[in-house]
Amino acid sequence: MMASQPAVSGQASLGVSELTAHPLRVPTAAPPTELNYYNIPFLKHPTWKWEIAWYFFLEGVASGCYLLGTLAGRLGGSRMRHLRNVAHEMAFLAFLPCPILLIKDLGRPERFYHMLRVFKPGSPMNLGSWVLSGFGGFAGITFLQAAGEDGKLGPLSRPLSRLPVAALELAGVPFALGMTGYAGALLAGTSVPIWNQSPWLSAVFVSGAFGSGASELKLELALRNQHNSAWSGLLDPVERGSKLLELLFLGLHLKRSGRAGRPLWRRRRGLMLLGALAATVASELGPGRLQRLLPAKQSRQAPERIRAGRIAGALLALGAAWLLRWTLVHAGGDAIEDIAASHAASRPSHAAPGWGGVGAQ
Amino acid sequence: MLTFFKSAEAPAPQPATGFFTDTTLCIGCKACEVACKQWNQLPADGFDWAATSYDNTHCLSGSTWRHVAFVEQMPAANLNGGHSTSGAGSPGDLASNGSGDYTAGAPYQGVTHLTDASASGAAGQVARWLMMSDVCKHCEQAPCEEACPTGAILYNEFHNVYVQQDICNGCGYCVSACPFGVLSRTESDGRAHKCTLCYDRQRDGLTPACAKACPTASIQFGPVDELRQRARRRVGELQGRGEQRAYLYGDQAAGEYSALNAFFLLTERPEAYNLPAAPRRPRASLGANYLFGALTGLALLAFSAWSAGKGNSGNQEAA
Ligand code: SF4
Ligand code: SF4
Numbered sequence: 001m002m003a004s005q006p007a008v009s010g011q012a013s014l015g016v017s018e019l020t021a022h023p024l025r026v027p028t029a030a031p032p033t034e035l036n037y038y039n040i041p042f043l044k045h046p047t048w049k050w051e052i053a054w055y056f057f058l059e060g061v062a063s064g065c066y067l068l069g070t071l072a073g074r075l076g077g078s079r080m081r082h083l084r085n086v087a088h089e090m091a092f093l094a095f096l097p098c099p100i101l102l103i104k105d106l107g108r109p110e111r112f113y114h115m116l117r118v119f120k121p122g123s124p125m126n127l128g129s130w131v132l133s134g135f136g137g138f139a140g141i142t143f144l145q146a147a148g149e150d151g152k153l154g155p156l157s158r159p160l161s162r163l164p165v166a167a168l169e170l171a172g173v174p175f176a177l178g179m180t181g182y183a184g185a186l187l188a189g190t191s192v193p194i195w196n197q198s199p200w201l202s203a204v205f206v207s208g209a210f211g212s213g214a215s216e217l218k219l220e221l222a223l224r225n226q227h228n229s230a231w232s233g234l235l236d237p238v239e240r241g242s243k244l245l246e247l248l249f250l251g252l253h254l255k256r257s258g259r260a261g262r263p264l265w266r267r268r269r270g271l272m273l274l275g276a277l278a279a280t281v282a283s284e285l286g287p288g289r290l291q292r293l294l295p296a297k298q299s300r301q302a303p304e305r306i307r308a309g310r311i312a313g314a315l316l317a318l319g320a321a322w323l324l325r326w327t328l329v330h331a332g333g334d335a336i337e338d339i340a341a342s343h344a345a346s347r348p349s350h351a352a353p354g355w356g357g358v359g360a361q
Numbered sequence: 362m363l364t365f366f367k368s369a370e371a372p373a374p375q376p377a378t379g380f381f382t383d384t385t386l387c388i389g390c391k392a393c394e395v396a397c398k399q400w401n402q403l404p405a406d407g408f409d410w411a412a413t414s415y416d417n418t419h420c421l422s423g424s425t426w427r428h429v430a431f432v433e434q435m436p437a438a439n440l441n442g443g444h445s446t447s448g449a450g451s452p453g454d455l456a457s458n459g460s461g462d463y464t465a466g467a468p469y470q471g472v473t474h475l476t477d478a479s480a481s482g483a484a485g486q487v488a489r490w491l492m493m494s495d496v497c498k499h500c501e502q503a504p505c506e507e508a509c510p511t512g513a514i515l516y517n518e519f520h521n522v523y524v525q526q527d528i529c530n531g532c533g534y535c536v537s538a539c540p541f542g543v544l545s546r547t548e549s550d551g552r553a554h555k556c557t558l559c560y561d562r563q564r565d566g567l568t569p570a571c572a573k574a575c576p577t578a579s580i581q582f583g584p585v586d587e588l589r590q591r592a593r594r595r596v597g598e599l600q601g602r603g604e605q606r607a608y609l610y611g612d613q614a615a616g617e618y619s620a621l622n623a624f625f626l627l628t629e630r631p632e633a634y635n636l637p638a639a640p641r642r643p644r645a646s647l648g649a650n651y652l653f654g655a656l657t658g659l660a661l662l663a664f665s666a667w668s669a670g671k672g673n674s675g676n677q678e679a680a
Contacts, residue, residue, distance in 0.1 A: 037430060037635035038411040040419050043542040047533030068665060075670040107531015107551025111511075114530045118512040124647065125534045126510035177662070181654035188650040189508060189643045190537035196643055202654030210661045234668045241664060245657065332537070346540065346637035352616040354639025355609065355631065 036339050043191055043336040046329075051105040053329040055098055056183045057212070057322045059132070060205065062094035063179035064213015066139055069146070070169050070176075072234060079230045083217065085146040086224075088169075090216055091176075092143030095136055102132075124186040131178035138172025141165055180209035187328065193345030194264045194335040195328075198256035203249040204324075211242030212321045215283075219314035222307055239317065243280055250324070260345035263334040269327050276323040283316035290316075377520035378563065379622030380572065381588040382494055383595060384634075385607065386579035389415060389429055389492035396574035397427040400559065420635070421495055423547040423554035427571045432491035432633050493625065493634050494571070494580055497522065497543045497556035498611060502619035504643045505555075508538035513553075520585075520622065521558040529553055540618075540640035558623075585622050589613075592626060604628065610636065617642040 069087025072080040103112045115129040141163065147153050148160030184202030187195040195201060214235045221231065254261050265273055282290070287309030294308055336342060348354040397403065406418045406425060414431035421428045500506075503522045506514040513528035514535060524535075524544075531551040536544050544555045559569035567573070572582035581588060589612050599607035606628040611621030618640050631638045 035630055035632035037432065037633065038414070038416070038419070040411065040635060041542065042420070042635040042637060044422075044536045044539070044545050046537045047546055048537075067662065068669075071662070071666050071669045075666055080669060105532075107533065107546050107553075108529070111528075111530035114511040114513070114528055115532070117528070120510065120512060122644070123508055123510045123534070125508065125532060129510060177655075177658045180658055181651070184654055185647055185650045186534075188646050190534075191504065191540040191542075191641065191643050192537055196641060196646055199646055199649030199653050202650035203657040206654045206657040207661060210665065233671060234665065237668050238661070238665050242661060245661070249653075249657070336542075343632055343637065346639050346641055348639040350616070351645070352618060352639040352641055354615050354618070354637070355611055356638050 036343075039339065041336045041339055041342065043193075043342055045336055046190070046192060046332040047107075048105065048329055048332065050326075051101040053322075053326040055101040055105075056205070056325040056329065058094045058101070059098050059179050059183065060209035060212040060321065060325075061216045061318075062091045062098065062139065062213075063135065063176040064209040064211070065091035065094065065216055066135070066142075066172060066176040066213075067180075067210070068213050068217060068234065068238065069142075070173055072231075073169065076230065076234065079228065080234070082150070082226070083221075083228075083231045083234070085150040086220055087213070087217055088139070088142045088146035089150065089152065090220055091213075092139045094216065095139050098132065099136070124182055124189045127178075128182040128186060131175050131182060135172060135175040135179050138168055138175055142169050142172065177206075181206045187332075190332075192332045192335050193260040193338075193342050194257060194331055197258070197260050197345055198253045200249045200253040200256060204246055204253060204328075207242045207245035207249060208321055208324065209242075211239050211246055212318060214239035214242065215314045215317035215321070219311060219318065222310040222314060225307060227310075240284065243284075243317065243320075246324075247277070247280065258344070260335075260341050262341045262344075263338045264327070264331045266334075269331045269334060272323055272327040276320040276327065279316045279320035279323065283313045283320065285313070287313055372518040374520075375518045376584045376586070377622060378558065378583065379499055379521075379585040379588060379624070380496060380558075380569075381581045381583075381592045381624060381626070382496065383579050383581065383592070383626040384491060384493040385599065385604070385626060385628060386577045387429070387492035387494055388577055388579075389431055389490070390576065391415075391429050392574040392576060393427045393494050393571035393580055394418065394425070394429055396570040397556075398425075400562070400570035401426065401557070421497065421541075421543045421555070423545040423552075426496065426554075426556035428495045430491075430493045430495055430634055432489075432493065432629065434489040434491065434629075434633075489629075491627075491629055491633065493627070494575075495634070495636075496571070496623050497558075498541055498621035499556075499558060499623045500619050500621055501614070502642070504538040504540060505535035505544060507644055508534045510534060517560055519558065519560070519563055521560065521563075522555075523557055523560055524553055524555060526552055526554075538643050540637055540643070556623075589624075592624065595626060599626075615639065617645045 065087045069084045069091060072087060073084035076083065103109045106112060115126065116133065118126065119130065120126040142165050144153070144160045145163040145165040148157040148163070151157045153160055181202045184205035188198075188201045190196055218235050218239065221227065254265060257264070263269060287306050289309070290312045291305040291309030294312060346352070346354070348356050398405065403424045403426065408417050409419070410417055411419055411431070414433055416429065416431045418425045418428050499522050503514070506516065506522055510532060511528050511530055513525045513530075515523055515525065517523045529552040531546055531553065533546050533553070535553050536546055544553045546553050559567070562569055568582050572580045581591070592609055592612055596607050596609055607626060609624060610627050610631055611624035614620045616639070619642075627634060
């Protein structure tokens with residue numbers, strides 16, 4: 001009876017008592033066939049759509065600006081004071097749409113405050129809700145003071161600029177840091193194969209946030225036609241370093257994800273990733289070269305053209321950051337539809353031997 | 362605010378309950394699906410058949426809490442790249458069983474009589490219908506419960522994973538967290554739904570509707586410890602009769618993933634039933650993500666601080 005079992009030969013030698021004693025049997029090699037059930041995904045499509053992609057982008061800008069602004073204010077001396085104020089203005093403005101996007105994304109928006117009915121830091125989304133709420137408070141009050149000092153709040157500017165925010169500004173730093181990174185953990189803490197396979201996703205978002213913050217500040221300063229070498233001395237290296245790290249961590253994430261990460265670099269999504277990469281590289285060309293690529297206008301003076309180049313560079317960098325987040329969020333749906341990749345993400349391994357059973361041998 | 366949300370006294374814990382679904386006994390009648398829908402007042406799914414099978418519900422979802430899968434393994438399908446039986450076939454067994462010492466009371470063996478090896482054309486291959494009534498696994502450490510930011514998902518006194526519908530705000534995180542694709546957010550009310558293990562019936566001392574309706578005892582309900590013992594005995598029994606492929610899916614923890622309080626007896630690789638062979642515990646990669654994220658953040662913070670300070674000292678020198 002046992003002799004005619006070529007395909008399950010690994011099991012044939014086990015008697016009944018051994019099987020009941022070891023009901024957990026770990027497959028030793030990759031299964032030989034691709035089984036699947038009528039091409040129906042066994043995971044569910046993530047509910048997140050454009051709202052979350054935009055949220056990830058904006059919360060990166062907001063937290064990045066906040067951190068750079070705080071550092072500039074603390075360590076940069078008087079010449080950085082203006083940069084610090086602009087940064088805190090941008091941080092809060094970028095933060096403002098965030099809660100709206102998140103609430104809109106809910107199935108029951110009127111119950112948004114249920115997010116804060118418990119403190120459950122083990123859930124990245126619950127932790128993120130607390131971090132976001134705290135950050136909003138610190139960014140809001142610092143904004144009032146900074147915008148007041150910048151003279152942007154009309155008659156209220158003067159009294160508001162005297163708000164004692166020094167300690168509050170610092171207290172917001174851990175919250176801003178949490179904002180930079182929890183988005184990656186939020187994605188990693190799911191069963192979606194392109195998100196949950198590596199330890200690097202959070203680092204992608206952290207470095208992306210620093211880069212987006214720097215790019216946003218460069219954009220705003222160029223739009224205001226303000227330039228200062230001290231500011232560039234902070235923003236340029238931070239922007240460049242962060243973008244390099246972001247690409248490095250993304251590469252590590254893709255590498256670690258292996259076959260399970262395939263939906264992230266195939267077809268449409270692959271083109272989008274390439275687009276983000278190209279935009280990042282282009283943004284590094286520098287304003288001089290970029291302005292030459294722009295449609296020429298006879299009337300433009302040299303400083304005006306350099307400014308146009310600066311704006312183009314910052315927009316390219318921000319566009320790359322946005323596109324990467326858009327792709328990461330939307331590829332979640334592709335991932336669950338790629339059934340082979342989904343199974344690849346739950347292949348038995350040492351850490352997760354699964355319940356392969358006889359058929360898996 | 363906390364008192365506003367304060368819940369009533371928690372009910373006293375009871376022995377953990379669950380399901381043992383023995384797929385070798387399933388005849389695909391869908392009594393469980395219908396009983397579940399009827400008791401829980403869930404909408405019908407229409408008649409969108411999966412290929413040539415009798416499966417019109419396709420998968421578990423917010424509106425389908427029991428789903429009967431119809432795995433049809435036909436030797437011909439092997440030729441056009443459909444469901445392969447390689448790696449699972451043990452034809453000698455089945456042939457000898459078919460002519461052998463089976464009692465009429467073992468429904469699974471009826472299937473093996475449908476096509477014998479010589480008639481199938483592909484030597485050594487027999488057709489198999491593997492019916493399986495799928496359900497929320499009520500994981501002992503459920504990723505959906507760990508993910509839920511509102512605390513809507515909890516373990517009730519029977520250690521069943523339960524979604525409190527008055528708390529859920531439809532964030533959808535549990536939908537992505539479940540490695541078995543059990544939950545979904547329904548359009549009509551924007552909340553996540555899944556099997557409650559008939560919490561309402563259990564509280565009144567009744568058996569869940571699906572187990573009550575199952576005519577072949579393929580779905581067995583009871584205290585999990587008891588079910589596990591019974592299931593292991595059943596595997597031994599099947600093995601003894603020559604069904605070497607029988608094994609338990611989820612009766613105990615496997616690496617990072619916890620045991621399932623609703624577990625299964627299967628005779629084919631998990632993928633054939635649309636189950637992950639080795640589900641990853643979503644929380645498993647969280648710690649490393651937080652760690653590397655934090656390290657990156659601190660490194661960039663230090664680099665930014667250095668850049669900001671450098672500009673400052675440079676300015677002072679220039680000034
Ligand atoms: S199977 Fe999915 S929905 Fe059911 S308890 Fe486990 S994680 Fe939650
Ligand atoms: S959709 Fe509802 S049950 Fe699911 S995680 Fe969100 S709040 Fe919890």
